[in-house]
Amino acid sequence: MTRLIILCADDTVWALPCWIRTIPKLKDSGFTIAGLATTSYSPSIGRSDTPAYLWYISRFGLWNFLKMVGFALVSRMASILHGNPQSFKKLASFHSIPFHAFGSVKDLDMLSYFQNESPDVVAIMVPEIIPVALIEASRFGMINQHPSLLPRNKGLFPYIYAFTKQEQQGVTLHSIDQRIDEGEILYQYKLDSHQASSMVQAHYEIMHAFPEALICALDGLVNPSARNVFTASSKEPTYNRAPNEKVMKSFFDSGGRIIGLEDLIRAWRNGSGSE
DSSP states (O other), rough: OEEEEEEEEEEEHHHHHHHHHHHHHHHHTTTTTEEEEEEOOOOOOOSSSSOHHHHHHHHHHHHHHHHHHHHHHHHHHHHHHHTTOOHHHOOOOOOOOEEEEETTTHHHHHHHHHHHHSSSSEEEHHHHHHHOOHTTTTTSOOOEESSOOOOOOESSSHHHHHTTHHHHOOEEEEEEESTOOOOOEEEEEOOGGGSSOOOOOHHHHHHHHHHHHHHHHHHHOOOOGGGGGOOOOOOOEEEEOOOOOOHHHHHHHHHHOHHHHHHHHHHHHHHHHHO
């Protein structure tokens, strides 16, 4: 029986509802969840001296920023009204999973924890580059999800760059090494146009499909013949940084959308944990 540790950022808007849906399916599939660990580290976006909310306003616009705030509020309200766990600690307690909170993946305490636990595999959702020693502390390694068809559009905000370049939107689950969005591709799938009419909708669809995608990737990690790799039209790697004003202008001029009012309905489904 595969022993799995979950390692994710302490994000109650996207990550927490996702793991509320995922943990029961992992257990039903025969995985033993040996621990749930969170990090509180939050990296800057763009210039390091710019607060995140100002960066979002400057790139996405005030109206889109306010809709994103509305999405977060609606999602959290739905979660509360549906009686879902309101923290990762409570989620772990509900499933009788040992819980640990850390500041960053670079904390020595986290390395000691992983070395002591010696998990078979670690599923991660953290916005940090993982130290090699941490990767090597698990038997089969770590699995990460990236919202593009790797090796295209590595890095930040792949939806924006794929849309601007008129490339296929998709998702990759891959093993981790010390490089950004590298490692062996374990499972990929495409997003249809009706699943990606806005950046937020695409993210909603990706997080909603995560439980089944993760189980497929876990199978692919230990059994290479089970891997599903989508053959994109171009396999030439590309890497993107946080979009500047020129990139965002091109995105909006091409008809790109960050978030629509209809995404607020998805916010309710996201927070409630509905299928």
